[in-house]
């Protein structure tokens with residue numbers, strides 16, 4: 001079912017939303033309340049499902065280590081979707097996530113082939129998985145990128161904070177050059193999260209600007225809207241058409257830990273063709289539906305939601321699937337994937 005707009009009174013963004021609700025373009029301004037509601041909410045928008053640009057699939061023992069790290073956090077970070085790999089794939093499918101990445105990342109040299117074999121292998125056996133690989137400043141990384149691109153890789157994950165490296169490390173030059181030439185989207189975690197991970201010196205807008213200064217043609221998807229530096233990363237996206245933003249863990253309703261950056265809503269709305277939905281599944285402290293609802297709560301309209309949940313991701317990852325016909329009560333403004 002698609003909840004009615006009257007339910008918005010229960011949510012913290014209601015005053016912001018109230019100024020936007022009311023016109024025919026905001027018929028889906030209040031999103032799904034539970035995970036069970038997500039597929040019907042999405043199909044009422046007239047899109048085939050969700051493309052999630054920010055989903056993690058690490059090899060099991062690495063995933064377990066990451067979860068043990070989250071278990072130690074204070075305030076607590078309960079992991080809602082903690083289960084085996086097959087169950088997580090089935091959960092995403094049941095949510096109506098038709099395509100998703102498989103982000104993995106290294107915290108030391110020597111892990112690349114192990115991680116990339118896992119994520120590319122998953123994509124080879126599951127059609128919903130976008131072939132994803134990662135890079136690290138180490139000997140042989142350029143050859144590894146070439147190998148992964150040849151194997152069909154369509155997305156790269158870079159985690160500057162966990163990796164603890166300079167994005168402009170000379171050992172990455174060849175890798176960046178290959179990715180720039182291929183036009184491969186790079187989901188880059190560049191925000192310094194204050195969770196005790198350290199490595200803040202490699203994070204923030206400055207290293208990303210330096211990287212773009214050397215490889216201006218890279219297609220970067222700034223994870224988590226660049227939090228906590230959202231303002232600077234939104235400004236960077238406004239001035240650089242190669243910068244996209246993912247929404248993972250930023251727009252949740254209700255919010256968790258950090259407040260939703262509502263002061264950026266109009267600018268994020270204006271960047272609507274370069275914003276992609278991301279969830280950070282499975283290591284999320286709340287239901288998946290909270291992030292879909294968080295986007296709907298922004299009140300940016302059905303066209304914006306269709307673009308963010310589906311069309312932009314299809315274009316970004318070259319998924320080449322036709323855009324579904326919008327329902328009769330809305331006007332589709334989406335463009336075909338290129």
Ligand SMILES: [Zn+2]
Nearest residue numbers: 054056248280
């Ligand atoms: Zn993540």
